[in-house]
Amino acid sequence: MFTGLIETKGTLDRITASSPASGASAGARESRLVVRGELGPEPLALGESIAVDGVCLTVAAIVKPGPGLCVFEADASAETLQKTTLGDLTAGTHVNLERAVALGARMGGHIVSGHVDGVGRIAAKEPVGGAVKVTFQVPPELVRYIAQKGSICVSGVSLTVNNVAGDRFDVVLVPHTRDKTSLDALPVGARVNLEVDLLARYVARLLECGSTSPASPDHASSDAAWTDRLQRAGYL
Numbered sequence: 001m002f003t004g005l006i007e008t009k010g011t012l013d014r015i016t017a018s019s020p021a022s023g024a025s026a027g028a029r030e031s032r033l034v035v036r037g038e039l040g041p042e043p044l045a046l047g048e049s050i051a052v053d054g055v056c057l058t059v060a061a062i063v064k065p066g067p068g069l070c071v072f073e074a075d076a077s078a079e080t081l082q083k084t085t086l087g088d089l090t091a092g093t094h095v096n097l098e099r100a101v102a103l104g105a106r107m108g109g110h111i112v113s114g115h116v117d118g119v120g121r122i123a124a125k126e127p128v129g130g131a132v133k134v135t136f137q138v139p140p141e142l143v144r145y146i147a148q149k150g151s152i153c154v155s156g157v158s159l160t161v162n163n164v165a166g167d168r169f170d171v172v173l174v175p176h177t178r179d180k181t182s183l184d185a186l187p188v189g190a191r192v193n194l195e196v197d198l199l200a201r202y203v204a205r206l207l208e209c210g211s212t213s214p215a216s217p218d219h220a221s222s223d224a225a226w227t228d229r230l231q232r233a234g235y236l
Helices: 078-083 140-145 175-180 198-212 217-232
Strands: 008-018 030-038 049-052 055-064 069-076 094-099 118-128 131-137 151-154 157-160 163-165 168-173 191-196
Touching (some): 030 078, 030 094, 118 140, 118 168, 140 191, 151 168
Antiparallel strands (some): 008 094, 055 069, 118 131, 131 168, 151 157
């Protein structure tokens, strides 16, 4: 589990394609990523989770354990390469890095799983003083989960949605975010990993189940109570 507060802007040293596993579909491939970054005083451990541009990966090898600068390797499956932007990356690319949050640590962003829901594109960028307003275009199936003043994770960065219109939403990158993450350097048209707010996903699922489950007086009453509670809380 992550927070979307980036610890460091790391660098992809190299990405190496692996041969498809036995029985894999034609064209399926895996890759091993070698990443370096300043990840603080606590050494990495084999098997721990780390978010790379918002994608939860498992540390498979440690080349330089730290403290401070560390270099690690992680495998990306064919599914991950297809469903995220990791397959687009080339050596030398900056990537946003965040280690899994420690139990009891401050939650400064929002709850992020590192499971990417889809890939969007930067549709426009506009300076706003020292900040930059960035507009993203998202896949149609994700629009229902994005709400004004809600949270969204863009390539690993926890951001607040300012406005939503059709299949687009915009955010403002403050100077700190511009400096500490890779988002500011991305041009219009660049692809980004999107993870919608966990709460929005489960609220939508709850409503779907309520509308498709077998009807009964008790079930209908329960659905109505939940819907009323969600409306009063401002989620609907």
